[in-house]
Amino acid sequence: MNHILSASQFNKGLIYKILLSAKKMETALNKGRVTKKLHDKIVACLFFEPSTRTRLSFETAVLRLGGQVIGMENGSVSSSAFKGESIPDTIKIVHGFADLIVMRHPQNGSAEVAAKTSKVPIINAGDGGNEHPTQSLLDLYTIKQETGRLENLTFTMVGDLLYGRTIHSTLTMLSLYPKNKFIFVAPKQLKLPEKYKAMLKNRKVSFKETENLAEGLKFADVIYMTRVQKERFSSKAEYEKLKLAYVFDAESLKQIKKSAVILHALPRVGEIAEVVDKDPRAAYFRQAQNGLYVRMALLQYALGLM
Numbered sequence: 001m002n003h004i005l006s007a008s009q010f011n012k013g014l015i016y017k018i019l020l021s022a023k024k025m026e027t028a029l030n031k032g033r034v035t036k037k038l039h040d041k042i043v044a045c046l047f048f049e050p051s052t053r054t055r056l057s058f059e060t061a062v063l064r065l066g067g068q069v070i071g072m073e074n075g076s077v078s079s080s081a082f083k084g085e086s087i088p089d090t091i092k093i094v095h096g097f098a099d100l101i102v103m104r105h106p107q108n109g110s111a112e113v114a115a116k117t118s119k120v121p122i123i124n125a126g127d128g129g130n131e132h133p134t135q136s137l138l139d140l141y142t143i144k145q146e147t148g149r150l151e152n153l154t155f156t157m158v159g160d161l162l163y164g165r166t167i168h169s170t171l172t173m174l175s176l177y178p179k180n181k182f183i184f185v186a187p188k189q190l191k192l193p194e195k196y197k198a199m200l201k202n203r204k205v206s207f208k209e210t211e212n213l214a215e216g217l218k219f220a221d222v223i224y225m226t227r228v229q230k231e232r233f234s235s236k237a238e239y240e241k242l243k244l245a246y247v248f249d250a251e252s253l254k255q256i257k258k259s260a261v262i263l264h265a266l267p268r269v270g271e272i273a274e275v276v277d278k279d280p281r282a283a284y285f286r287q288a289q290n291g292l293y294v295r296m297a298l299l300q301y302a303l304g305l306m
């Protein structure tokens with residue numbers, strides 16, 4: 001079964017295959033000629049945490065491919081999880097109804113737990129502050145579209161690198177490609193976890209850490225801004241102190257390369273000023289749109305239809 005649980009399960013060959021399929025999906029959608037490969041499939045979208053882009057792009061992807069969707073958008077309160085049902089018990093029910101399960105859950109490692117029980121493929125749509133592998137594939141698709149390559153790039157990743165699951169998954173994939181470098185800009189409370197730094201050292205990938213945004217911006221080919229993840233903080237006061245530690249604004253635009261690309265998984269809550277949106281280097285809304293094409297490809301991969 002092709003579960004999609006972690007960025008670490010992807011090698012360059014598989015990433016290439018998925019990005020190529022996503023490009024075909026984009027072209028087919030633009031021409032109005034999508035093959036209904038999921039015509040006999042039901043996909044369950046189980047969301048125990050809020051989502052706009054991930055849930056709706058997965059659901060749109062299923063519908064565009066001719067499949068049908070069941071699910072929950074507010075599972076922590078609207079499903080029997082509210083009464084205390086465990087993840088394995090929920091999966092034991094849903095895998096009897098659906099051909100594939102897309103799940104977002106606040107618990108780190110929840111997708112692995114679900115996959116251990118499931119008789120159908122599980123796609124991790126975000127497990128706590130751990131990983132978000134499908135976001136990373138759409139990030140790579142966007143980087144390739146915007147820069148023409150996935151190697152020999154300097155990435156400046158900014159903000160909540162501790163809880164930012166997108167960062168964990170995306171840097172895991174990007175560090176597979178030669179000559180990529182990383183600059184991590186974060187307050188000391190939100191630094192990248194040690195295990196990712198150990199992975200980079202093991203792969204002999206160059207990186208540096210700084211608290212100075214300007215230092216990170218000037219060398220970047222790709223700037224990846226993040227939201228400080230309010231929902232992971234136990235102290236509201238600590239969140240308030242850190243939430244706007246870094247803001248990318250009109251001044252920041254003057255500091256970056258003419259060829260730079262600005263990404264953000266979204267939603268943003270102040271860390272990119274709206275004035276930045278009209279700059280052609282701001283790619284974050286194109287990035288979100290690419291999620292549809294990449295998830296159309298991933299559904300087919302997970303179901304063995306690619």
Ligand code: CP
Nearest residue numbers: 051052053054265266
């Ligand atoms: N990027 C992302 O995961 O957005 P949502 O939380 O809206 O799904």
